[in-house]
Amino acid sequence: MSETCNVLVVDDEKPIREGCERVLSGKGYDVFKAENGQQALETMARQPVDIVLLDLKMPVMSGEEMLEIARQKYPDIPVIIITGHGTVDTAVECMKKGAYDFITKPFQIDQFLITVERAAEKRKLEQKAKEYREQNIRNLYDLHLEKSRIKTIINCMANGVMVTNRNLEVVLHNPALMRLLEKSHEIQNPVPVTEFFGDNEPLIETLKKIQQGKEEHGVAVSQEIHAGKKILRAISAAAPGPDDEIAGTVTVLEDITPFKQLDQMKTDFVNMVAHELRSPLVSIRQLNNVLLEGLAGPLSEKQQDLLQRGLKKIDTLLELINDLLDVAKIEAGKYIQHQAPTNIDKIIKETVDLMLPRAQEQGIHLTIKTTNLKPVKADPKAIEEIFSNLISNAINYSPDGGEVVVTAEGLGEYIEIKVKDNGVGIPQEELPKIFDKFYRVKHPRTREVMGTGLGLAIVKAIVENHQGSIDVESEPNKGTTFRILLPAIV
Numbered sequence: 001m002s003e004t005c006n007v008l009v010v011d012d013e014k015p016i017r018e019g020c021e022r023v024l025s026g027k028g029y030d031v032f033k034a035e036n037g038q039q040a041l042e043t044m045a046r047q048p049v050d051i052v053l054l055d056l057k058m059p060v061m062s063g064e065e066m067l068e069i070a071r072q073k074y075p076d077i078p079v080i081i082i083t084g085h086g087t088v089d090t091a092v093e094c095m096k097k098g099a100y101d102f103i104t105k106p107f108q109i110d111q112f113l114i115t116v117e118r119a120a121e122k123r124k125l126e127q128k129a130k131e132y133r134e135q136n137i138r139n140l141y142d143l144h145l146e147k148s149r150i151k152t153i154i155n156c157m158a159n160g161v162m163v164t165n166r167n168l169e170v171v172l173h174n175p176a177l178m179r180l181l182e183k184s185h186e187i188q189n190p191v192p193v194t195e196f197f198g199d200n201e202p203l204i205e206t207l208k209k210i211q212q213g214k215e216e217h218g219v220a221v222s223q224e225i226h227a228g229k230k231i232l233r234a235i236s237a238a239a240p241g242p243d244d245e246i247a248g249t250v251t252v253l254e255d256i257t258p259f260k261q262l263d264q265m266k267t268d269f270v271n272m273v274a275h276e277l278r279s280p281l282v283s284i285r286q287l288n289n290v291l292l293e294g295l296a297g298p299l300s301e302k303q304q305d306l307l308q309r310g311l312k313k314i315d316t317l318l319e320l321i322n323d324l325l326d327v328a329k330i331e332a333g334k335y336i337q338h339q340a341p342t343n344i345d346k347i348i349k350e351t352v353d354l355m356l357p358r359a360q361e362q363g364i365h366l367t368i369k370t371t372n373l374k375p376v377k378a379d380p381k382a383i384e385e386i387f388s389n390l391i392s393n394a395i396n397y398s399p400d401g402g403e404v405v406v407t408a409e410g411l412g413e414y415i416e417i418k419v420k421d422n423g424v425g426i427p428q429e430e431l432p433k434i435f436d437k438f439y440r441v442k443h444p445r446t447r448e449v450m451g452t453g454l455g456l457a458i459v460k461a462i463v464e465n466h467q468g469s470i471d472v473e474s475e476p477n478k479g480t481t482f483r484i485l486l487p488a489i490v
Contacts, residue, residue, distance in 0.1 A: 037066030398423035
């Protein structure tokens, strides 16, 4: 409804019509006039009217007749009866038939305006209420439509979807979830989440932690679960409610069984190829050694050089095969065989001593410093692999000499180990990739460095299997620092 209020004055007396117009126009009302009921109905059919001031005694069509028709056609428009003292009883009867109020002639202007203002306010409130009702209906329709659309989308998804409330009751699920969980009978929501998963399923513990706010806000938790012979990946996150409170959880489940089978096939294939290659390569290496040692007759200098080059290539292939086997063991969870209290200090010093001749050959000053080291629960062979890889890399990527510093320090519950060099460094854009399998940093000054690109991936996996962490800081042409934290035995 607009701010302007349209008033229709219906009276056969011209002075009454004009008097009402003057008073109401001065108060901001738009006034229309009619001499009888017939003219009034025609006016109401042509343009919007908010209030009707209606005289009872008029020619052509009386006020009572017009009121009866108006109440049928325009039930929301308030009608104020204009009556003389002699027709007050009739005005009261009109109010019983639906008129809003009545005023008597001659008018008291203040009383007249108060009555019209009350009718205008009533009209405005009714219009607002109608708008709210219509808006509410539209909102409910839109909500229903959106709910129907979301339900259709969820039901058509290939992945399973499950929504729980604060009580860990499932309030929404789709047919794909039922298929993934191999459930044939229909389940009516809401039901406890244990209807879908066993009491001991780790997913339920994850959902509880999310509900309790123990997981980082806004972060999805991914885990693998078993459903019969299937392996499912479940990704769960908090469902926000009012004031950003946790109202429940949303979980999406995907069947990753084929990927797991493919991964296992890849691992089996790598193992088979690696084992089949290693045996003949070891034999070839031994035969070459026999030739180099002169056990099959004297060799010329050129022949010795060619055989030594061949041995280096064989050693590179054997290193690749060993790394592939290590990666396969790590992925299968079989690399860390036995963890026991381990003296880190001893392993670091032995590794540095082993690397020292190579460092001196390249003009690199290799030093070590250990402080307040406590034992760690670890696999000694795996820990040795960590230091061997990191120190070897530091030497390889310092082609112009320089310094490699290995430090190890006890920090309360952790031991911090750093391997620092001042070699070629790593560009910032490559840092996130250096722990990826087969990724190698390319640098013109290190083209001759041989490697598989698996060393750092193996190091990271070993560190994480020991509940530790590894990070790296580097700057091109200034050097690189690898930092490892391992939990100490306290």
